[in-house]
Amino acid sequence: MIELSKQYNPKETEDTWYKYWEEKGYFSAQPDPGKKPFCIVIPPPNVTGILHMGHALNNTIQDILIRYHRMKGDSSLWMPGTDHAGIATQNVVEKAIAKEGLKRQDLGREKFVERVWQWKEQYGSTIIRQLKKLGASCDWERTRFTMDEEYSKAVITVFIELWDKGLIYQGHKVINWCPRCQTALSDEEAPHHDLQGNLYYLKYPFKDNPDEFITVATTRPETMLGDTAVAVNPRDRRYKKYIGRVLALPLVNRGIKIIADDMVDKRFGTGAVKVTPAHDPNDYAMGTKHGLEFVNVMRPDGRMNEKAGDYRDMDRFEAREVIIEDLKEKGLLEKIEPHQLSAGHCYRCHTIIEPYLSKQWFVKMAPLAKPAIEAVKKGKITFHPRRWTKVYLSWMENIQDWCISRQIWWGHRLPVYYCKSCRKQANEFTVDSSQFTEKEKKDKENRGVIVAAAMPEKCPVCGSTEISQEEDVLDTWFSSWLWPFAAFYWPDDSSPQRRKDLEYFYPTAVLVTAPEIIFFWVARMIMAGLEFKKDLPFKDVYLHGTVRDREGKKMSKSLGNVIDPLEIINEYGTDALRFSLISITAQGQDVFLSKERFEQGRNFCNKIWNASRFILMNLDQAVIAADLPADKNDPDMISRWVLSRFYSALKEVSRDLETFKFNEAANQLYSFFWHEFCDWYLELIKQDIKNPRVQAVMRHVLDNFLRAAHPFMPFITEELWQRVKDTGLPVPQVTGEAIGESIMVSSWPKERKDLIDKKIEGKMSGIFELINVIRNMRSELEVPLHETVNVKICTGDKTKIGLYRKLAPQIQTLAKVHDLHIMPQYVQARGEFVTVLSGAHIVITFTGEADAQKFRQKMGQKIVKTESEIRSKETALANDNFVKRAPAEVVEKERARLQELKGTLIKLKAVRDGLA
RNA sequence: GGGUGCAUGGCUCAGUUGGUUAGAGCGCCACAUUCACAUUGUGGAGGUCAGAGGUUCAACUCCUCUUGCGCCCACCA
Numbered sequence: 001m002i003e004l005s006k007q008y009n010p011k012e013t014e015d016t017w018y019k020y021w022e023e024k025g026y027f028s029a030q031p032d033p034g035k036k037p038f039c040i041v042i043p044p045p046n047v048t049g050i051l052h053m054g055h056a057l058n059n060t061i062q063d064i065l066i067r068y069h070r071m072k073g074d075s076s077l078w079m080p081g082t083d084h085a086g087i088a089t090q091n092v093v094e095k096a097i098a099k100e101g102l103k104r105q106d107l108g109r110e111k112f113v114e115r116v117w118q119w120k121e122q123y124g125s126t127i128i129r130q131l132k133k134l135g136a137s138c139d140w141e142r143t144r145f146t147m148d149e150e151y152s153k154a155v156i157t158v159f160i161e162l163w164d165k166g167l168i169y170q171g172h173k174v175i176n177w178c179p180r181c182q183t184a185l186s187d188e189e190a191p192h193h194d195l196q197g198n199l200y201y202l203k204y205p206f207k208d209n210p211d212e213f214i215t216v217a218t219t220r221p222e223t224m225l226g227d228t229a230v231a232v233n234p235r236d237r238r239y240k241k242y243i244g245r246v247l248a249l250p251l252v253n254r255g256i257k258i259i260a261d262d263m264v265d266k267r268f269g270t271g272a273v274k275v276t277p278a279h280d281p282n283d284y285a286m287g288t289k290h291g292l293e294f295v296n297v298m299r300p301d302g303r304m305n306e307k308a309g310d311y312r313d314m315d316r317f318e319a320r321e322v323i324i325e326d327l328k329e330k331g332l333l334e335k336i337e338p339h340q341l342s343a344g345h346c347y348r349c350h351t352i353i354e355p356y357l358s359k360q361w362f363v364k365m366a367p368l369a370k371p372a373i374e375a376v377k378k379g380k381i382t383f384h385p386r387r388w389t390k391v392y393l394s395w396m397e398n399i400q401d402w403c404i405s406r407q408i409w410w411g412h413r414l415p416v417y418y419c420k421s422c423r424k425q426a427n428e429f430t431v432d433s434s435q436f437t438e439k440e441k442k443d444k445e446n447r448g449v450i451v452a453a454a455m456p457e458k459c460p461v462c463g464s465t466e467i468s469q470e471e472d473v474l475d476t477w478f479s480s481w482l483w484p485f486a487a488f489y490w491p492d493d494s495s496p497q498r499r500k501d502l503e504y505f506y507p508t509a510v511l512v513t514a515p516e517i518i519f520f521w522v523a524r525m526i527m528a529g530l531e532f533k534k535d536l537p538f539k540d541v542y543l544h545g546t547v548r549d550r551e552g553k554k555m556s557k558s559l560g561n562v563i564d565p566l567e568i569i570n571e572y573g574t575d576a577l578r579f580s581l582i583s584i585t586a587q588g589q590d591v592f593l594s595k596e597r598f599e600q601g602r603n604f605c606n607k608i609w610n611a612s613r614f615i616l617m618n619l620d621q622a623v624i625a626a627d628l629p630a631d632k633n634d635p636d637m638i639s640r641w642v643l644s645r646f647y648s649a650l651k652e653v654s655r656d657l658e659t660f661k662f663n664e665a666a667n668q669l670y671s672f673f674w675h676e677f678c679d680w681y682l683e684l685i686k687q688d689i690k691n692p693r694v695q696a697v698m699r700h701v702l703d704n705f706l707r708a709a710h711p712f713m714p715f716i717t718e719e720l721w722q723r724v725k726d727t728g729l730p731v732p733q734v735t736g737e738a739i740g741e742s743i744m745v746s747s748w749p750k751e752r753k754d755l756i757d758k759k760i761e762g763k764m765s766g767i768f769e770l771i772n773v774i775r776n777m778r779s780e781l782e783v784p785l786h787e788t789v790n791v792k793i794c795t796g797d798k799t800k801i802g803l804y805r806k807l808a809p810q811i812q813t814l815a816k817v818h819d820l821h822i823m824p825q826y827v828q829a830r831g832e833f834v835t836v837l838s839g840a841h842i843v844i845t846f847t848g849e850a851d852a853q854k855f856r857q858k859m860g861q862k863i864v865k866t867e868s869e870i871r872s873k874e875t876a877l878a879n880d881n882f883v884k885r886a887p888a889e890v891v892e893k894e895r896a897r898l899q900e901l902k903g904t905l906i907k908l909k910a911v912r913d914g915l916a
Numbered sequence: 917g918g919g920u921g922c923a924u925g926g927c928u929c930a931g932u933u934g935g936u937u938a939g940a941g942c943g944c945c946a947c948a949u950u951c952a953c954a955u956u957g958u959g960g961a962g963g964u965c966a967g968a969g970g971u972u973c974a975a976c977u978c979c980u981c982u983u984g985c986g987c988c989c990a991c992c993a
Contacts, residue, residue, distance in 0.1 A: 006953070192990080199993085218993060231993095265992080273993045282991045341992075387920070391988075394919075398990095515988085546987085572955095583941090586930065589921085590987085594928080600941060603955045614952030659932090667930075667940075682952080772959090779959045785948065816958095869937075881973035890935050890974090897937095 004616065004723075008609035010573025013719040018132060026745055027137045029070075029077035031504035038074035039505040040066060041484050042138065043513045043521070044146065046085035047120050048092045051130035053547040053555055053593060054514065056565040057585060060578045061544060061662060062512045063136050067711035068657050069509075070137070071748035073738070077505055079487050080131070080138035082124060084147040086411040086476040087181055087348045093119050093410070109409050116410050120145075130566065135574050135714045137744070144487045146479045147412070154486035155479045156415045156453050158532060163451045167364045168404075170445055174277075174284040175403050177356030178346035179302025179316070183407040184360050186475060187400060188519050190344035190353045199269065199339035200324060203332040204230060207246040207255050214239070214247060214258070215334050217269025219341050220279070221327075222320040225252055225308045226297040229275040231286060234260035236271050250332050251323065252309065259290050278357040296357055300407070316354065361405035361414065361472065368527040369399045375536055381526065384542045384660045385588040388515060395519050404475045411473030415451060419459035420466035422448025481524035484508055484537035511538045514546060515588075542660050545590035555593075568598050575713035576601030582712060583666040604670055605716050608709070611678050612720045615698050618689050619727050627696045632757060637806070639697040641764040642681040643755040645672060646701050650708055650749055651756070657711075669709050677701065680768060684810050699724060704749040718743045766800070766838065767807055773837050774815035774844070780858055781833055781850040788846060790819040794826035795840035828914040835859070836907040838900060859912050866905045873898040 021027065031037070040062050045055060062078060070076040093116045094104055104112040128143065144151060162168045176190035177183075200221045203213040216230055227249055232239035239258070246255045263286060264273050277287025278296040287294055297308045304311045304319050311319045327333040344353035373396045375381055376389060383389045405414065450456055450467070458465045479486070488502040489495075507529070513522065522541055529537035548554055555562045568577045580601035585591050628643065629636045649672035656665035681701075685694045703724050710717040721743040737747035774791060783789055793804055804811065804822045812820045826841040828834075833844045833855055873894055876882050883891055 004952090007955075191988090216993080220993085263991085269993065275993090280991085280993075282993075285991080339992090342990090391920075395989080519989095584929075589929090592928070596942070597928085599955075603953095606953065606955045610953035610956085612952085617952070655932095661932085663930075664932085671940080678953090679957085683957095686951085775958065776960090779947080782947095785958090865937095876974080879973060883973080885973045886935070893935085 004609070004613040006610070006613075008573070008605050008716060010569075010575065010605070010715065014133075014135075014574055014715045017715055017718045018135065021137070021742065021744060022140070024742065026742060027078075027139050028141060029075050029139055031500050032075045035073060035075040037504050037509075038066070038069040038076040039079065039508040040077075040510055040512065041079040041487055041508055042081060043511075043517070044081040044083040044144075044480065044483060045127045045131075046088050047082045047124040047127070047145070048085060048089050049082070049127040051127060051134070051565055053563055053565055053581075053591075055127075055131070056134060056577060057544060057547055057581050057591065058512060058514065059131055059134055059136050060581055061542065061585075063134070063578075063714070064582070064657070064662060064711040065510060065512070066137055067714065067744060068748065070744065071707065071710065071746065073747070075504075077142075078136070078138040079142055079144075079505075079508075080128070080136075080140060081142075081144035081146070081483075081487055082127065083476060083480055084120075084145065084411065086406060086408055086473060087183065089116060089120070090408050090410040091181065091348060104409065112409055133566065133569055133574065135578065137714075142487075146476070146483075150489050150492055151479065151482075151486050152412055153453075153492060154482050154490055155412045155474065157491050158482060158528070159415050159474070159478075160451055160453060161532065162363060167367060168361060169364065169442070170359060170361050170405075170449070172357060172359050173362070173403075174279070174281045174355045174357050175360050176344050176353045177300070177358065178349065178351055179298075179300065179354055180349045180351040181346060181408070182300045184356075184358065184403055184405060185346060185353070186403045186477070188477075189347045189475075191347060192342040193345050194340060194342045195352075197339055197341045199337045201270065201334035201336070202250070202274070202327060203334055204247040204250060204256075204274075205332070207248045210248070213332075214242065214272050215270045216272050216274040218274055219339060220320070221323050222304070222311075222316050223276040223279040223297065224249070224274055224323065225304070225311065226276045226278050226295040227256055227274045228254075228277060228287065228292040228295055229256050229259050229290065230272055231259050231261045231264050231275050232272050233262065233264040233266045236264075236266045239272060250327060250330065259286075259292075261286055261290070280355050284357065294357055298354065298356065300356075302354060360403050361416075363402040363404055365399040365402055365527075368531055369396045371530045372396060372523065372526040375526065375530065381536055381538065382540050384540060388518065388541070388543050388588075391515070392518055392523055396523060402475075404478045405470075405472040406475055407471070408473055411476065412479060413473050414470040415453055416470035417450040417452060417455055417467050418470065419448040419450065419462060419464050420468065421462055421464045422459060424448075477520055477524060480521055481528040482532070484511075484525060484529060485533045490533070506533065507536050508538045510540045510542055512542045512544065515543045516546065518543070540660075543588055544585060545588055547591045547593055563593055563595055568595070572598045572602040573605060573715070575605050575716045579604055579666060579670075579713055582662050583670065584663065586663050587661055604674070605713065607674055607678060608706075608713075608716060608720070611673070611682060612702060612706075612724070614682065615702050616723055616727070619695055619699060620690075620692075627693055628700060628755070629693075629697075632760075635806075636693060637760060637764065638681070638684050638810070639693065640755075640757055640760045642677065642697065642701055643752070644757045644761055645676050646704065647752045647755045648761075649676075650704070651751060653708055654748075654751070666712055669705070669712065673705060673709075677705070683814055687809060687813060699727065707743060707746060707749050710743050714744065721746075763803060766803070767811065770804070770837060770840075770842070771811055771815045773835060773842055774811075774817065777833060777835060777842070777844050778816070781844070781846075781855060783846055783848065783850065785816065787848050788818045789816065790821075790845045791815070791817045792821045792823060792826075792843040792845075793840055794823050794843065796824055797839060798824075800840065828911070834911045835862075836904050836911065839903055839907075841907060841911070856912065859908065863905065863908050863912065866901055866908065870898065870901045870905060873901065 042062065043058065049055070066076050066078040096119065097104070097107070097115060107115065131138070159168065176185040176187065178185055197219050199217050199219055201215050201217050202221060202224060203215050206212045214230060218224065230247055232243065234243070242258050243260045245258050247258060249256050263282065264271070275283045275286050275292065277283045277292050278294045286292070295307055297304055298316060299305045302316045304314050304316065306312055308319065311322060314322065324333060345351065346353060373393060376392060383392065450460065455469060456467060459467060485502060485506055488506060489498040490502055493499045511522065525537045529535060546554060565577060576598055580598045583600070584597060629639045634640060649668050652668045653665045656662070656668065685698065688694050703721070706717040706721040706724065737750050740746045778789060795801060801822055801824065808820050808822065811817065826843070831845065833850065835842050877894060877898065
């Protein structure tokens with residue numbers, strides 16, 4: 001006899017069990033040649049991260065997979081770690097020191113980076129602690145950080161390898177520049193958002209005739225200060241005659257040529273476009289092509305520089321206003337039209353990106369993409385859901401070179417060194433000197449550049465010792481893309497253990513992440529895996545939806561619409577959070593969340609708790625399990641039914657987990673446990689609870705259910721299972737299952753096809769239907785519960801008579817019937833209320849009053865419904881095509897159903913006529 | 917501009933390869949409290965599965981188009 005409180009209290013159990021698992025070392029996984037490897041690498045959260053619902057969903061899914069595979073006996077490793085998140089972390093620490101009135105420049109690079117490390121030591125494990133609250137069963141001893149010394153080695157190795165292969169180059173290009181973070185960004189880091197802006201029509205007068213103009217349209221008038229040409233389409237009749245003439249750039253009074261280029265769209269604006277090669281990627285291309293000058297008019301902080309003359313030091317948007325005013329004054333502003341445009345935004349601080357000409361480092365991506373495209377096309381990697389394959393492929397097939405240098409301090413510094421004296425010669429090179437060939441440019445640019453793992457003592461070319469390291473650091477994603485193997489200490493193979501780990505666990509099994517991250521991370525990991533490890537990083541990619549609020553907006557702190565998972569854990573418990581999240585996440589569909597959602601999970605936990613409480617309260621210690629009705633002729637129908645139902649559900653759950661249908665697995669567990677096990681089974685056996693067989697069966701189902709539910713709800717299942725275990729579980733030698741000290745190291749329930757019996761399920765459904773009909777009639781007849789009701793079941797079907805007789809006590813209890821008679825014939829009598837169920841008359845009598853009129857009405861409705869169903873079946877069966885073409889079993893089923901309906905109809909009518 | 921997802925009872929959503937009596941949770945209505953659980957139980961109301969056309973013996977499910985909403989990508993000055 002075990003006593004449990006009336007309600008499940010998660011707070012009393014969660015931390016205790018988590019500590020227990022950790023102390024026992026259950027999370028640790030080692031290479032085991034006797035087992036299958038199953039490895040997931042965590043999408044490393046930012047060290048600055050705080051657990052949000054996206055993390056909660058992402059990590060719950062991974063934990064389910066890991067716990068499931070661990071229970072199935074695979075050597076299951078969930079590899080944890082955090083990402084140094086260059087810009088994000090630098091921003092956080094900059095904010096922190098700002099409270100002391102400091103800027104990073106005040107501290108200097110070395111001191112500042114030191115402060116970031118301090119910050120990391122102090123706060124960097126917050127997210128890890130929070131993941132533990134979530135129940136994540138990562139092998140924490142392996143926790144890695146993308147700036148660990150050894151991890152950095154991998155990053156440097158990769159950089160050098162790509163350089164040697166000629167896949168890394170430095171170049172002057174117009175890139176995405178964030179004036180607030182003051183760094184370059186990759187295209188992926190500068191997502192476009194729509195803006196409501198203006199299209200400004202500016203008049204540029206001719207140099208030789210100030211009364212004559214060409215009007216150009218622009219959305220960024222401040223860049224006009226850097227214009228070095230105006231371009232028109234060569235086939236544009238309006239402008240053909242002007243090509244080659246010179247305009248006087250207003251405000252600056254510089255002469256700029258009118259050039260012709262096919263890129264110009266005749267229909268847009270005026271058909272004449274100002275060309276600013278230093279501030280626009282298109283204009284840059286045109287500038288290169290036409291040998292234009294590149295005039296950069298802005299400083300890195302987004303203010304105008306000395307080239308901007310009077311506008312110097314103004315912020316770019318302020319300059320925009322002033323320039324427009326000035327042009328207006330000079331009569332050079334034709335008009336302003338409202339214009340919808342889209343512009344890149346910094347993904348860290350949301351500042352509008354400035355396309356900006358600067359020297360950066362790039363990776364040539366096309367050669368890396370090729371094998372990664374092949375791998376996916378050949379099905380070596382599968383995306384779930386499938387549709388993301390197309391997204392991946394179309395991005396990969398149009399891949400652009402990757403800008404990997406960042407002008408920040410926190411990150412992996414490029415392993416690039418410059419020889420001062422060799423560099424001097426290189427500086428003769430200027431970007432607008434188009435007279436050089438590509439190769440010459442490259443040679444000049446690379447003069448004095450030394451790429452090496454460590455700072456060289458002297459220049460290998462000239463022997464100079466005046467050597468300095470490149471100031472830039474690498475894009476954070478340039479380290480993340482190595483995660484699946486660098487986390488295993490690649491390329492360091494100094495220790496046999498490390499080598500073994502990498503060999504055993506790589507390639508990993510599944511990557512679980514959000515679709516937003518396909519380009520940033522997933523695609524690049526595939527490329528890196530193939531390039532550096534010569535093997536794919538994973539076989540499956542599961543992409544779950546984005547967690548949004550109930551209006552469909554992304555949850556974000558700035559919108560104030562976040563639901564904090566820790567608050568939910570505090571209020572409802574971790575298992576409730578996990579279960580609710582999973583059960584509403586249909587494959588790859590976004591999740592619209594509101595707080596009430598978590599009540600369902602909490603209620604389910606409580607249901608499990610109380611059902612277990614009931615079972616444990618009633619279990620006699622002496623019962624020995626293993627006494628299950630394995631024989632299909634066993635007369636114990638109820639046991640056979642519940643076992644069959646459990647093992648059917650289990651089969652579905654396993655299948656759903658294998659195919660990443662987590663919500664369906666969760667719902668399967670939910671509806672089995674609540675609506676079959678609790679609503680029917682426990683009610684059916686209550687009167688027979690002392691029966692050892694009943695006890696064995698109910699404990700067996702509970703034990704196995706808890707194990708199947710464990711990956712989803714680790715804490716409550718452990719808490720209860722420990723108590724079930726204390727009452728004596730089946731002997732492992734008999735069942736072939738492992739029963740450990742903890743549920744998490746015990747076996748996933750063994751499939752028992754021998755216990756699945758659809759016939760018994762059908763028979764029991766008949767019983768449930770009968771009970772429902774009686775309950776339903778009581779309710780229709782408005783019989784109060786305390787009123788005594790007697791029921792006769794009359795059917796000519798001998799099998800059914802046997803069945804009903806056998807389960808008569810259960811029918812009586814569940815349908816609250818006083819006297820129950822089962823008899824072969826029905827004779828109509830006065831004062832009886834009758835309905836028909838699959839060939840049987842169900843007759844109810846009771847002493848009180850009932851509204852016979854209402855009952856007759858209900859019966860009339862039933863007759864109408866039956867008739868219409870009969871008609872539709874008859875039409876179908878009268879159709880030759882249907883009978884000939886549909887599968888025989890479908891036709892047979894329809895025939896049988898029609899027969900039954902016809903029988904029911906006759907009886908219903910007879911009953912109605914008899915009543916009248 | 918290209919791609920993609922979604923439209924199913926009052927709300928939020930499930931629905932596997934086309935074959936049911938179209939499901940769930942919440943909400944609503946009625947009844948039930950010495951029973952493991954009111955974080956409960958029992959019964960009920962509520963849906964022409966966005967619209968139009970097509971394929972098929974059979975369409976919520978497949979195809980085309982339309983409408984509305986959402987997301988992603990894009991060198992729309």
